[in-house]
Amino acid sequence: MSEIAIETRNLTRRFGRVLAVDDLNLAVETGQVYGFLGPNGAGKTTTIRMLLNLVRPTHGEVFIYGEPVARNHGVLKRVGAQVEDATFYAFLSGRRNLEVLARISGVDVDGRIDALLAQAGLAERARDRVGTYSTGMRQRLGLAATLLTDPDLLLLDEPTSGMDPAGMASVRDFIKSLPAQGKTVFLSSHLLSEVEQVCDRVAIINRGRVVAEGPVSALLEQGGLSSLLIEAAPVETARAALAAWSPVDAAERPGWLYLAGAADDAPAVTQRLVEAGVAVHQVVRQRQTLEAFFLSVTGEGVVVEGAGGDAPGA
Amino acid sequence: MLRALDLFGAEWRKLWGNRRVSGCALVVWPVMALGASLGLLLLNVLEARLRTVQLLSWTDVALSVWDVQSNLIGRVAVLAVAATLFAGEYQWRTWKNIVPRRPRVQLMAAKFAVLGFAILLTFIVMSVVMTVGFGVVNLVVGAPYGPDPTLNVIGDFLTRYSIRAGLSFVDTILIGAVVALLAMRARSVLAGAFFGLVVLLIDEALILILGTLSLLFNNESWLELLRLRFTYNLSNLSAILQGGGPLAPVPFPVTMNASGTGFTPPRWRPTRWRSRR
Known part of the structure; x- marks a missing residue:
């Protein structure tokens, strides 16, 4: 049986009178590309923020590789994440941004930074300030930042937002290649065709609750x-x-x-x-x-x- | 330890990489010292009468920088840097990139350390520039620039300099803590700096406010509340460390409580209030 990369138990988050996430139970096995779908305001980003301990749940708990995130921050070392749009220090270069994030992560990745920048197609612009980058370039830099620590689990929120079709296709191919390297991907996207193409399994949430969950092929056969x-x-x-x-x-x-x-x-x-x-x-x-x-x-x-x-x- | 240094290095790079903030709040001080030296040199060259007033010693020039740091204008630098360090992550929405990578306590500690050391470095460089610059002026005009650097003089100077620098570091951290709270609440660099300035102005205005209350209620113990000002406490600490003994909270006599602990809570005197009306 596969190890569980992400598990949420009765995860609930309330903002005042608004119930953003309601009793969410998910289990994502290692090696999966797991799609996380929902309309605007369904609770996707709040869920991702709770997975990363950016927001504390009102009730329930998040486990990453069996460790409770709220009590063991160290387990997040195994996670690379991009939440919402890719944001960086606009006054620093792309390279310097990655260096800063590497130092904050406490990992020695000097040799890796150049490789990641090349992989993201940013080698020539690496020394330019991020403030001069297009949205698509920032997204690619965001993916490079996500991979900085060679994580086992990637949480990606709209990773192809703002990219041109060629960039989107290369990101999709890249995501599809990750399970072969033993990595798990938790992908939140509004591009349903993208999710359909790359995900093994999806959860659809609406108003904070899971309304459908399962392998993509099984869901598509539902309803006749x-x-x-x-x-x-x-x-x-x-x-x-x-x-x-x-x-x-x-x-x-x-x-x-x-x-x-x-x-x-x-x-x-x-x-x-x-x-x-x-x-x-x-x-x-x-x-x-x-x-x-x-x-x-x-x-x-x-x-x-x-x-x-x-x-x-x- | 190495990982802590990594974190410090990351914050350090972010601060100095932000040229607008590091330029306007930090680099400007040594530049001003250089400007002051050049200005003084120019005045001395142009106006011979000024040569008679070169009475500064290099030790006083070097130490005077810490007076600049601890006054309201010098503290604006601290406000700007602290607000940028603590609210910048929210304003630039980069906090979600860094919080999963390190526990919040470590991230905050690194920001405080960078704030303290950046201010310290800035004013140390400023003091070196100013001491050397004024020395050149004195050399050019042929004025004395004592005392002679004997071992005793240097030892005494380094002790006083270390105390002033240490107090400046504490001052920076205290103000930084206030600004950090305000800036992180407001999630805006500008708002953090502005509200920090308001707190500093209130701290300065307390002498006037409590003095007025003391007169109004005819009760000097109101002035004892001045002991709660962090500015007073730092001055007091400075005075104690430099061997002068504790300071009175205000530059005029106040009633001390019997235990000598220094604080007497204000007492409400309704009879006097009514009689005055």
């Missing part, structure tokens, strides 16, 4: 929302032929029909259309996205995706 998108002509004949599946017009796609929950029926649907003399141009099995699932469990409504699918059915 997997669907078929069909392009056929004439569309009215197709609609009549598929009456058993209650087809509806696909939003933003004239001439297409949407069959909710029919992803596994692609062969039968295609056969029925052919028998009805309908010209079938495309049948697309549409997998539910994490975004659709997220919106459904957080009460924000269900999105019917009009594009993209994992495999054509016929």
